[in-house]
Amino acid sequence: MRIMPETVEKYREYYFDTVKKLLLTPSPSGYYREVMKVVKELAEAEGCVFYLTRKGCGVITVPGRDRERAVGACAHCDTLGAMVRSVDSAGGINFTTVGGPSLPSLDGEYCTVITRDGRKYGGTFLSKSPAVHVYRDSGTRARDCDNMYVRLDETVKSADDVKALGIENGDYICFDPKTTVTESGFLKSRFIDDKASVACLLTAVHIMHDSGFVPETDIVMLVTMYEEVGHGASYLPRDIESMLGVDMGCIGDDLQCTEYDVSICAKDSRGPYDYEMTSALV
Structure with a gap:
């Protein structure tokens, strides 16, 4: 099946609706239940x-004429994120990263802390020298895990205040994706890597x-949840x-x-990809 330009235009609205649903659903590596519920609903709506999987990755099968054979496609729905490392005596949250986000880009970014029982609290990533009016090193202090923290959008003055909210070490911290579709048709968001690709696969299924x-054979689409930490489609x-x-x-x-x-x-930093497939694609 060849996808022509007019087909792309016909299904543009479906694509943007799909990618926005995915982008607005938090899914740092390993936190899969919310986003996989969305993927499941979209896939099952197409039959x-x-x-x-036990690992939390989604497997979508498009039935083909030959059910004994299958080809596959994969994309990842996990994103970069953070996790509560500890809570300081003033109620600030020290964090550790999930994946490899560029921490200077997070200074001033909004986020959501998700507790084990599903409660969600807003917050902001900040430098520990946040205000130029107060700190001489506000512009020069390193932006890293040791020099940044999360300030909750709650009245907290101690570690016990934070614990009373149900927040514990190991809770996920999700970055605000800031998803926007411009009037000129551009998608601006965190986590286009790789939710835009998952939306492409789901749109192909919809088409x-x-x-x-x-299709001639079954098509098995694997939506992985651990790519940002190095073991996405390992199975x-x-x-x-x-x-x-x-x-x-x-x-x-x-x-x-x-x-x-x-x-x-044709290759990445670890070596070349399948020569026959890349030759066919180019």
Whole structure:
């Protein structure tokens, strides 16, 4: 099935609706239940079989004419995030990162702390020298885990006040995605890596279902939840002849393509990808 430009335009609204649902659902690596509920509802609405692995990754099967064979595609729905490390005597939250976020970019960013029983509290990432009016080093102090904290949007003056809210060490801290779709059609958000790709796969499923297209073989789509910490699609649920990974592809300064093209990765820092598949794609 070839996707033509007019098809892309026809399903543009579905895509943006889907990607916004994903982006607005918190899902730092390992925190999968909320976002997988969204993925499950979207997949099952298209007549697909969906199940969760024990690891919390979603598996979507699009039935094909030959049910004995399968090809695969994968994208990750986990994002960068943080976790409560400790609470200081004044009620500030010290944190540790989940994945590798650029901490200077988080200074002043809003966030949500999620407790084990599902309560959510707003907060802000701040430098420990936040105000230029007070701290001479406010502009020069390092922005790292030792020199930043989370200030809760609650009246707390001690560690006990924070504990009374149900917040404990190990609770997830989720960054505000700041999701916006501009009038000119651009999507601006944190976590386009890689929820935009998951939305692409779900939109492809929607197009196939809407048009009545049945693929030659089963298509198994794996939506992983641990890519940002290094072990996303480390397991495949069944014999799959080939696997296409869809992810954010940064464009290097000296490469041929632009941000308006699909970036086909011949290799990454760890080595080359399958030669036959990349040859077919380019």
